[in-house]
Every structure is written in C-alpha cells, then in structure tokens.
Amino acid sequence: MEKVDVSVVIVNYNTMKMTNECIDSLHKFTKNVNIEIILVDNASTDGSKDFFSNDKRIRYLYLEENIGFGRANNVGAEASKGKYIFLLNSDTILLDDVISKLFIFAEKYSKEDLGAVGTCLINSNKEDALSFGQFITSKRIYRRLLETFKIFKNKFEVETYAKLIKNGFLEVDFVSGADLFIPKTAFNKVNGFDHDFFMYYEETDLQKRMSKLNLKRYIINVRDIIHLEGGSFEEKLPFRRKMMMTKGMKLYINKHFRGIYKFQILTLSFLILIKDLMKLNYSREERFSLIKEVIK
Known part of the structure; x- marks a missing residue:
C-alpha cells in the first residue's frame, strides 16, 4: 500500500457542486505528493450523498446530523493516514500544485515547533482574501472601533503582506481555517478542534492552543487557492x-x-x-x- 503524505479533509454541507469542483482541482493539479481525499458530509440534503458515495477518488464519510465544522474535521482527521492533514474548505478551487508547495515548506521546517501553514487565499477576482489574523486583544478591538477615522486605519494586513512578499513566509497568530496544513502530530497534540465550537472561531481557538504549546503558525507567499467565501450561505451576511x-x-x-x-x-x-x-x-x-x- 502506497504511503500517504497528505490527507486532505473537506467538510461538505449542501455545497455539492462547489465541493466537486474543489475535488476536481485537487486531482488536476496535485502531482508530486501522495494524497488521500476524505470528504466528511455534515448530513447534506442537496443530493450530495448519492453523488459522492460512489466517487472512487475520495473516502466519503456521511454523518447523520450536522455536527459543525470543527467536529466534522475531527472526524476526517481521525480517519486520516497521512503525515500531514490539509483542512480545505469546500468552497475553494486550486490553481496549481499547492499541496506540494505546502508539503515542501512543512518538511523544511518540520521541527517539533511547527503547528500550521497556510497560503495567501485569493477571491474570484484574484485579489487577496482573508488568509490570516491576529488573536483578540483589547488593543486590537480599540483599533477596530477607531477604523472609521482615517488616521486610525488598521495597517496590519498591508504591512503583513509587504513583509510576506519580502521574506517568502511569515509567522502569524492564526491561519484561515479555509486552508490549514497541519502535521498530524501537532493536531493530535492539541486534541484537534474543541467540540463546543459549532462554526466560527474554532480555527482561532485551535491555533491559540498551539501558541500556548509554542507551536508556530506560518503563511507562505503562494496565491494558488481561490476562496469563494461564504459559499454555503445565500446572502452576503445573513x-x-x-x-x-x-x-x-x-x-x-x-x-x-x-x-x-x-x-x-x-x-x-x-x-x-x-x-x-x-x-x-x-x-x-x-x-x-x-x-x-x-x-x-
């Protein structure tokens, strides 16, 4: 049996078309590492079960209820066989062999202190999208409150991207949950996602716990994943x-x-x-x- 380098875990909830496009892009571009694709379905009702259950490209795990994003990723991670786990949103499309780039970086920096790696996500217009963030602090919230005044405009993202372009990679507080590349040992060390989170802040909590164990989180200067953010929601912010x-x-x-x-x-x-x-x-x-x- 061939060794699995990376287990790609995708959580689907009524996003059949986008999920299939994501899987297609994984197979089209991934060339230089051995991957398995584990699709965890959060009790979708859009025909996903019939559509994916016979797809030989993936391991399909159908859940009888929607248990939330983090818990569903835990199910996929537990079933994984790879050295690394790549948690990938269903509303993403790869434009190149991103997994090989993440794998090479992780292998180069695979000391015991590696927690997670992500890329610079882009939107459908190929503009930079939300890819990383800062942990909550009072100073950060004060800045957010004052952002409406031009003098107090938050320059964090602009400055971070400038450093990233110069250095090629950069340590951040947390990586977006849309493309989290994690050594399985690190994922297990923090016991995966907290089951109390249904959706949102679960990846921030995961990486906050990593930071307490001195496990580092990085962004690499790669822009090969389109993130159609909020694809499972019909309105902009319902x-x-x-x-x-x-x-x-x-x-x-x-x-x-x-x-x-x-x-x-x-x-x-x-x-x-x-x-x-x-x-x-x-x-x-x-x-x-x-x-x-x-x-x-």
Missing part, C-alpha cells in the same frame, strides 16, 4: 451566519480570558457589535437576539 460568528466569539472569549480583562474584552466586543449593527439590515428582533447573545 443573520444566521452573524449569530454563529457572535456565539463563536463569545465562547472563545469565555475560554481564553479571565477576570477584569475578560470583562473589558466583552464590553469592547459589545461596542463592536453595535457598530456592525448600524450597517446591517436586520430586523429589531434579530438585533435584540445578537445583543442578548453578547451580554448574557
């Missing part, structure tokens, strides 16, 4: 999505902060929510539900 984001944020704060600092972070997060609600077209009941979620 209320259901915003509620999941808010619940994930609240859970993350409760888990990683204590005492007066936790109170400060929650207060600032409440102000950010109020700022966001001024721009979002939600009903009065929906606005109240989001506010209640933060302050309860």
